[in-house]
Amino acid sequence: MPYHFDLVIDRRSTNSNKWRKYPPDVLPLWVADMDFQAPPAVLAALQSSLVHGVLGYESPTNRLREVVAERMQRLYGWQFQPDMVVPVPGVISGFNLAARVACQPGEGLLIQPPVYPPFLGVHKNIGLTHQVAPLTKIKDGSRLRFEIDFDHFEAAIDSGGTKTGMFLLCHPHNPTGQVYDRKTLTRLADICLRHGVLICSDEIHSELLLDGASHTPLASLAAEIAARSITLVSPSKTFNVAGLNCAFAIITDKTLHDRYCQEVERQTFHMNSLGLAAAQAAFSGECDDWLVELNLYLTANRDELVEQISSRLPGISVSVPQATYLAWLDCSDLVASGRIKTSPFQFFLEKARVALNDGALFGEGGQGCVRLNFGCPRSTMQSALERMQAALAES
Numbered sequence: 001m002p003y004h005f006d007l008v009i010d011r012r013s014t015n016s017n018k019w020r021k022y023p024p025d026v027l028p029l030w031v032a033d034m035d036f037q038a039p040p041a042v043l044a045a046l047q048s049s050l051v052h053g054v055l056g057y058e059s060p061t062n063r064l065r066e067v068v069a070e071r072m073q074r075l076y077g078w079q080f081q082p083d084m085v086v087p088v089p090g091v092i093s094g095f096n097l098a099a100r101v102a103c104q105p106g107e108g109l110l111i112q113p114p115v116y117p118p119f120l121g122v123h124k125n126i127g128l129t130h131q132v133a134p135l136t137k138i139k140d141g142s143r144l145r146f147e148i149d150f151d152h153f154e155a156a157i158d159s160g161g162t163k164t165g166m167f168l169l170c171h172p173h174n175p176t177g178q179v180y181d182r183k184t185l186t187r188l189a190d191i192c193l194r195h196g197v198l199i200c201s202d203e204i205h206s207e208l209l210l211d212g213a214s215h216t217p218l219a220s221l222a223a224e225i226a227a228r229s230i231t232l233v234s235p236s237k238t239f240n241v242a243g244l245n246c247a248f249a250i251i252t253d254k255t256l257h258d259r260y261c262q263e264v265e266r267q268t269f270h271m272n273s274l275g276l277a278a279a280q281a282a283f284s285g286e287c288d289d290w291l292v293e294l295n296l297y298l299t300a301n302r303d304e305l306v307e308q309i310s311s312r313l314p315g316i317s318v319s320v321p322q323a324t325y326l327a328w329l330d331c332s333d334l335v336a337s338g339r340i341k342t343s344p345f346q347f348f349l350e351k352a353r354v355a356l357n358d359g360a361l362f363g364e365g366g367q368g369c370v371r372l373n374f375g376c377p378r379s380t381m382q383s384a385l386e387r388m389q390a391a392l393a394e395s
Helices: 040-052 062-076 091-102 117-126 150-156 182-194 254-266 273-283 288-312 332-337 344-352 378-394
Strands: 085-088 108-111 129-132 136-140 143-147 164-170 198-202 229-233 247-250 317-319 326-330 369-373
Touching: 040 273, 062 085, 062 247, 062 273, 085 091, 085 254, 091 117, 091 164, 091 198, 091 229, 091 247, 091 254, 108 117, 117 129, 117 164, 150 182, 164 182, 182 198, 288 317, 288 326, 288 378, 344 369, 344 378
Parallel strands: 108 129, 108 164, 143 317, 164 198, 198 229
Antiparallel strands: 085 247, 136 143, 229 247, 317 326, 326 369
């Protein structure tokens, strides 16, 4: 059936962080939720709970764990026992918890900036040492891509005289939209295993695949890699239910799994009952037709965005995401030339009345950049691009 992703839904009248943070004349293309309704099967599951009318305490069921395991097998051929699935309130909670389990106080936490901003705070939250292996930026005209410097990556392990306890991987990568292939993932994993580093892989965007891209869960590569991995998945981004706070840690090594579960108990995490209902409906397969159409729509949005930036916003280089609904715009040439005299984030907010994410918040390599969320009706994105073009023309 057709789904109406072009429908503009009024979110200003709700308590939406995305639409209420800035004044009414600002178009918000920043925080990573989409301006689309969740799939009908998810809404039906939530409506069923509300019609029943009793919203008491609930615990994750064995069936929900089975649904997660069945989905991983169906999508990727990745097999594990359902009791290896650990529900958590969200992926951010999940990777902070992983760092507590994997690292001793003072050990290193390795990340690859520019990267999702909550990655940058984990070492402070847990009392760890910040270690970085920045991605290498490559510009090709108006196109932008990032690569891993594996020598740099390995040199960052145990850097500063501090043992690395955990590598926190963003896969697919936020904010660049990069999907890592099996060869890249295997090489990263081999380096980590050689140095005794546990890997936590945030795979929250793994089903938002554009133009036929494919995702490989890192832990599915080999049993020895799975034994040193914690994989985090969630329906929140794919099915636009981020506000329901439900995610899953998949941990196939029993000792590591048990330690993680003990930490969940120690932190007294509790699950949102509506989030559990939404997650089971989302991962059941009932929403897969909706997801196919969503990814086609997002692919068309991405293509339009890249073409418009190339033709109408000279001086900006843009990533061509293989996954997610997030694009990374490098405006550093405009800053260097003086056409943008503030940060690009501030410039587009003040001059174009378009709210993007400030690249500086994504760590090293983020200065002079912004992140744009194209998970919205195409008319909204086009209006934002027209405003941005006009602001640059006036500069």
